[in-house]
Amino acid sequence: MVDDAIIKKVLNNNVVIAEKENNDYILIGKGIGFDFHKGSSIPSNRIETVFIRENTEIDNNYNTVLETIDNKIIGISEEIISMSEKDLGLKLNKQIHVSLPDHINFCLKRMEKEIKIENPFLNELKVLYPEEYSIASKALKMINDTFNTNIPEDETGFICLHIRAAITEDGIGIHLEYTNKIKDIMNLISKLIGRSIETNSLEYARTLTHTNFMLERILKGKTIKNLLLDTIKDKFQSEYSIAIKIALRIEALFSVKVPEDEIGYLAIHLKRLSDMENE
Known part of the structure; x- marks a missing residue:
């Protein structure tokens, strides 16, 4: 061709x-x-x-990128996109050809001005999007090697969001909002169980993963039957009470109804958290 x-x-x-x-x-x-x-x-x-x-709005925006952003930045962006598509086995949304170099350009300018880069959702992104995060980690190394800089790991999370958005064809804001809501739920869990959960710990990752899978099932209308529900209500009354409060927050954040079966599974996970603390 x-x-x-x-x-x-x-x-x-x-x-x-x-x-x-x-x-x-x-x-x-x-x-x-x-x-x-x-x-x-x-x-x-x-x-x-x-x-x-092609002669589309995205490609016209790409012309602006070519005119305003350093060639090396555009070049490394294209290499990152190519690597991402190979690793994922799919084509990314064309918008990333504009958004990624623009983001990298802004990031490098912040580094030049010694403006600290922080990502409050780093641990959540690692758990929610592990494949995209792994690719983003390789991308960050490519950027640091190319420009002889030392951009911190926080930036990996932002690149991860760009890749995720290009896979789903949703805007970055959609995924950032989702991640923020998940973090809100995790903070509530810590508050209700009366102790903090280290964000880089295995129990944090397990709890977040369980919460995310549960939410995905609810959003897709594919919740599963909990045959132990009555037993859970009887044996784990405290955890079930906490699970109800968490479910109410999920319902408020995502405008969904959390079935009792899912509340029961959440109570089991909360019991596991309690057992881990006492080990």
Whole structure:
């Protein structure tokens, strides 16, 4: 498809913008920006990833990115997107070609000005989106290596959100809002059980994972039957009472109805938390 495409612009050693038959392409391949130059054609066997640019609003916004953001930043962004698509086995929403370089550019400027980067949802994102977070960790290393900087791990969470948003085609704000609500529930659990749960601990990850899976089932209308519900109500009265309060918060945050069966499973998990504390 891109045989004999002519390079219009070299973004970095591995990424170029090329043209063929009035169509623009972003081409990614090891060393193609080093071995070839503007006006050269690239043999197809050197190209690993192709992104065709079309006359859409996103692509018009990409033109603005090209005009206002350093080529190295755009280049590393395209490498990160290519890596993400390979690791995930799917194509990401085209919007990430605009949003990711814009975000990385802003991040590097904050580092230059020594503005501290903090992500209050880092541990939640690790648990909610482990695959995206793993890719984001590799992306952060690529950015730090390329620009000889030391951006902290907090930034991994923000990159994770960009990747997640590009998978689901929802805006980043949707996932940030969801994560914020999950954190709200976790804080309530800590308050109701009368102790803090270390956010980087296994019990925090287990509790968050259980809460998230429960919520996914409720949102999809696929809740499961709890055959031990009556026993749970009788044997774990304190935990069941706490579970009801947590369920009410979930209902308020997500505008859903939490079934008694799910409240029962939540009570079991709260009992497990209590047992872990006493071990």
